[in-house]
Amino acid sequence: MSFITEFFKNKSEVGAVAPSSKFLGKKMYGGINFSKVKCIVEFGPGTGVFTKEIIKRMNPDACMLVFETNPSFYIKLKQEIVDPRVVILNESAEKIGEYLALENQEKADFIISSLPLTVFPKELKESILKSAVENLSKNGQYIQFQYSLNAHKLLKEKFNSVKLAFSLINMPPAFVYKCSI
Numbered sequence: 001m002s003f004i005t006e007f008f009k010n011k012s013e014v015g016a017v018a019p020s021s022k023f024l025g026k027k028m029y030g031g032i033n034f035s036k037v038k039c040i041v042e043f044g045p046g047t048g049v050f051t052k053e054i055i056k057r058m059n060p061d062a063c064m065l066v067f068e069t070n071p072s073f074y075i076k077l078k079q080e081i082v083d084p085r086v087v088i089l090n091e092s093a094e095k096i097g098e099y100l101a102l103e104n105q106e107k108a109d110f111i112i113s114s115l116p117l118t119v120f121p122k123e124l125k126e127s128i129l130k131s132a133v134e135n136l137s138k139n140g141q142y143i144q145f146q147y148s149l150n151a152h153k154l155l156k157e158k159f160n161s162v163k164l165a166f167s168l169i170n171m172p173p174a175f176v177y178k179c180s181i
């Protein structure tokens with residue numbers, strides 16, 4: 001219910017009427033070798049469907065930075081996730097560099113993004129993707145889902161490699177982009 005309420009309050013921020021399925025989650029973080037991950041970043045966790053699963057898989061000494069602009073989702077996440085490895089921020093995704101530095105982290109090994117790029121203004125998309133590229137480790141991946149192929153061209157411009165997957169079991173079905181620098 002909280003998801004649909006937030007969607008109708010701000011469609012261009014929330015970008016979906018319901019949380020993603022676990023099937024889509026598996027396509028997003030299922031291929032990650034968590035034993036090697038030191039720092040993982042999430043953009044747009046919403047109610048935390050991916051966040052909570054990622055936390056279960058993280059090493060005891062790994063860290064996670066979570067960027068959520070919606071105040072209701074942010075408060076809910078802060079109440080539900082109490083873990084010293086996780087920093088939950090009511091900040092926009094393009095601030096990744098600033099907050100990695102504050103946490104003494106050089107780069108993110110993975111960035112998991114659910115941001116609704118299709119409904120974002122061009123400048124915001126550009127600025128978030130620029131910050132993501134600048135703050136992703138050399139062998140890392142930026143993993144983004146979208147309900148369409150609209151973002152494909154832009155992601156191919158920003159990253160050296162973009163691999164596509166598809167999750168049919170989600171409402172609506174979604175494309176997953178795995179991007180490397």
Ligand SMILES: C[S@@+](CC[C@H](N)C(=O)[O-])C[C@H]1O[C@@H](n2cnc3c(N)ncnc32)[C@H](O)[C@@H]1O
Binds near residue numbers: 014019043073
């Ligand atoms: C499509 S929802 C995805 C939520 C959740 N990850 C899921 O898959 O169910 C997108 C989320 O991105 C958040 N968001 C929108 N713009 C943002 C920004 N600039 N920085 C961080 N989060 C943002 C929204 O508030 C919303 O929670």
